[in-house]
Amino acid sequence: MRRLRSLLPPLNFITIHYVYFIIVPLISSVVFWGSSNPRSSISYVDSLFLVISAMTEAGLNTVNLSQMTTWQQVLLWLLIIIGSSIWVSIWTVLVRKHAFETRFQEIVRKERKRSLERRNASLTLLPITHRLRSLGRSRTVQDSSEGAPWGQRPAINLPVISRPSDRRLVSAIVPPHQESGVRTSGSFTRPHSVATAEDVAPAPGTADAEEGNTRASTTTEHVIFADDLRSGARSTSIAPSGTTAQRHLSNTDTAVNPRSYLKGHKVGRNGQFHGLTSEEREELGGTEYRALKLLSIVVPLYFFLWQFLGCISLGAWIANNLPGPALENAISPWWNGIFNGVSAFNNSGMSVLDANMIPYGSSYFVLIVMGAMILAGNTAYPVFLRLILWSSLKMLKWVTYDDDLVEWKETIGYILKYPRRVYTNLFPSRQTYWLVFMLFVLNGTDWVAFEVLNLGNSTLEQTPLGSRIIDGLFQALAVRSGGFYVVSIPTLFIGLQVLYVIMMYISVYPVVITMRHSNVYEERSLGIYGEDPIYSDALTRSVSRVQSSSKSRSLSRMVRVAFAEWYGVGAAPNQLESRISFISHQIRGQLSHDLWWLVLAVLLIMIIETKHFLEDPVTYSVFNVVFEVVSAYGCVGISIGSPNAAYSFSGGLYPGSKLVLCAVMIRGRHRGLPVALDRAVRLPSDDMHMVEEEDHLRRSMSVRRPSFDDTGI
Known part of the structure; x- marks a missing residue:
């Protein structure tokens, strides 16, 4: 048992996250498969694929949702909710x-x-x-x-x-x-x-x-x-x-x-506190507890109200203005609005309509509301949440006296100043502005590309100019993570399709790089602190002076424990350079973790689909397989589609290829997580403050240490 335990990953946030996203779909797939009417009309592989797609917010479907029972649709709706990143947070x-x-x-x-x-x-x-x-x-x-x-x-x-x-x-x-x-x-x-x-x-x-x-x-x-x-x-x-x-x-x-x-003088980079007395550490723990207590109210309210109000408004508008598409699919217009609202907020892309959002290409209200929900639930969630807290603090200061509600004001102020100590998806002001800038750049690029790269496209030229502009904006918001499509993807020019592959792949980059760049334990999550002979001995002596002998642990043991942890996506445990560019390091880390998965998945699927490729090389081309794999790995949900069918391209693949895509979706759902050492996911412990003190000492000593270039090494 000891040898077996040593081979297993440590019990931390990432491993628990994996267990959750494996166990729940396995159980749900059996329930979904047994709920088919007539019995076994949907195979177990398709059932497993659909529940994993819903749980991971990938949004790909191998069977038309309109052919399912109402209970199966409700089950997928529930899985979309409990698979949301906000729900997990x-x-x-x-x-x-x-x-x-x-x-x-x-x-x-x-x-x-x-x-x-x-x-x-x-x-x-x-x-x-x-x-x-x-x-x-x-x-x-x-x-x-x-x-x-x-x-x-x-x-x-x-x-x-x-x-x-x-x-x-x-x-x-x-x-x-x-x-x-x-x-x-x-x-x-x-x-x-x-x-x-x-x-x-x-x-x-x-x-x-x-x-x-x-x-x-x-x-x-x-x-x-x-x-x-x-x-x-x-x-x-x-x-x-x-x-x-x-x-x-x-x-x-x-x-x-x-x-x-x-x-x-007691606050380091990314809100790392050092040199605190025991009383100050206790006060800091109390402040962080109050911050968690406030967030335990604000975040669930945000999660519930956005979906409740959005679903009600969409259901009411569709039922009163455009119920035809839902009725043609034997779906209640209200249920259509409720399902699409939850799917939009959680960035799933699944729709109970076979044609997805194409019937609502001229419905400005539906596209604008769903576009706002796509932003609020994923890419712009940190921006919206910080705006709410900042506005609340300003309002409190405006409507109350200085000595009223002091605790509320200080707690909100602490969250805004040191958000990464208490929450994963809330960033300091500077990183938030950078995230807003990237949202405008990426979404603006997609919007302009939709309008420019489709010039001369006979299919889109039939659309009125106003509707075409709104459709381009909605598609730009949906292509990175939303998963919906308001125009048929195969009708778009190939240049735009290639751009969509790139955008689906980098969809998680702005948020995840911001998350890791603002991590309190940034150097530890990057694996920068290793067994460096230049200053490890001096550091050990310094640490022993600031820690009591009964609680301190040797540096070598701390390093072994730190490097034994499973850091998660984007970390580089053996990296010893301490003066590298953080963003370039993260991009290289993401590529090293992503590309081999994508290449291996495409290779396996093309091997399995050899017969399909020989029979129809256009439909089962390498590009179409790459498009589907990247969409599954990015948990986006946009698909080239299958000929003569309304479901995704995955629906025409062999069962073995579908199982490969299931693994790709689960792996892709975890690439946007914080590393295991993230301060906002670690439970309070006696040695957390020692970690901060050690990091401060390391950073201070690394500044004074000689450079490799200076020594000729």
């Missing part, structure tokens, strides 16, 4: 959020155990008369530091998860006579501590003592991400009353003050 955020909460609960459990031990020790030291006199009073026993001034009490450096729920808990945390010193920069704060039900019990002799004891036994624990109040606690300035402090605390789950660890 939602669960990534939720899992990381839960991991933070689990770690905090463990911290609380250990702290309660230590507090109980200290309390028992204090009880044994108290005189017997004092203990008898305290019977029946509060269950909370003050320790030796309770009588000390607020700012001089020992701090327990723990993060905060939630807030007290009522005024009594707030007043227990902050005594009324001390409230003037616990409010800094418009937010309610307190020293690092754990506020449990026992900690906030009413004082002995008060009217609420009995109720407080009851509450202490039933109320769940509250852990607060608190900030250091060494300066604020000593303040003697007049501050708002307890009601005001309570109002600020109740605005959000946590309260924060300006972050000292956000200063420039």
Whole structure:
């Protein structure tokens, strides 16, 4: 078992992603195949191909969807949703959020155990008369530091998860006579501590003592991400009353003050923090937890509202203005709009109509709405999401006072400034502008090429000028990832078909290069840090000074573990150059990972399809096979099509070729993922901050090390 385990890839985000996209289609294919009517009218290979195509958003179909049962169409519709990259990212955020909460609960459990031990020790030291006199009073026993001034009490450096729920808990945390010193920069704060039900019990002799004891036994624990109040606690300035402090605390789950660890000298490239104290690390963990908590609400709302509103608008418009094409295929116009809306947002390209989007070539509303959904669900998703967060922050600042909703403002500001620490598909402003620029360049190129390279095309010249312009725009948006076609691809001139092959292949490049360029652990994901004898010994000594001996690990072991990980697409684990161009490196990495898959797939399919090629060399030409393979690998869905049939070119291939394309679709679905070392997909652990410290030391020492060119090596 140990030898077998050593041969398997490590359990990380990418391997789990592969398992998900293999197991779910295998199970769904059996259900889909058994749902055929009449039974087995759709072969199992076609069933497997269709569910994988839907799950990977490839959109190719070997059978006309209009011939399927309604349940089979619904099953494909559901697979399109749960195969979406946004859907996967939602669960990534939720899992990381839960991991933070689990770690905090463990911290609380250990702290309660230590507090109980200290309390028992204090009880044994108290005189017997004092203990008898305290019977029946509060269950909370003050320790030796309770009588000390607020700012001089020992701090327990723990993060905060939630807030007290009522005024009594707030007043227990902050005594009324001390409230003037616990409010800094418009937010309610307190020293690092754990506020449990026992900690906030009413004082002995008060009217609420009995109720407080009851509450202490039933109320769940509250852990607060608190900030250091060494300066604020000593303040003697007049501050708002307890009601005001309570109002600020109740605005959000946590309260924060300006972050000292956000200063420039502690922030490295891509939002890597270094040189932080343990308290600052805890505050950073609390901030990232709040960011995940906010994203766990914003991203699902974005995912749901775009599809809900888009599907309803498309269904209503088609049902009331152009129901004919759907009725001719025995499809409800409403279902046609709902299916196409989900397929557009998730960039699948599947359609319940045999003619895809050709019947709606003159329907401006349908093309514009679906074009916007194609952008919102894939290529422009990081842009739209950042725009929403940026607008929300501006709106909050505009409609509220500076000291209102401070926690919300700081959390959104943190996400906008350091997005790649918390989310895979959200980038800093500079990279986002670059992504917008590439969207205009690539989509504009496709749009202009559609109009120019088809001059003289008799098929398109019959289309009115206005419709032709809109059709070109929609096709430009769909060719990179959307998968729909508003004109028959074989009718286009060959030059445009070749351009579409290129665009389908590079469709993922802008987003994935931006994702990896903004990765916090950029050098590690590229494999730049290796066993370099020039500075590995010095680095080991430097790391040992900043890490405690009980938790530190040797550099050699760290390197072995790092290089043993499965980095994913585009990584180069053995690359030792530290001053290379990042984009050129990524392009070379993508080509090395992509081309052999494409070449091997084309070779296998041409071998399998030899008989078809000999019978009809035009239909089963090498170019048509290359077009289909690239479309499957890019998870686009545009196809040359089959003669005398409405399904994709894949429908006319032998079962062996279809299985090859299934593997190509699954592999292509994973080429746009972040590497396994991406900060936004890793679960919180004790050594994450050590990784950042080591990277900073490596980077600092690599700047001072001699160049190979200077030494003549």
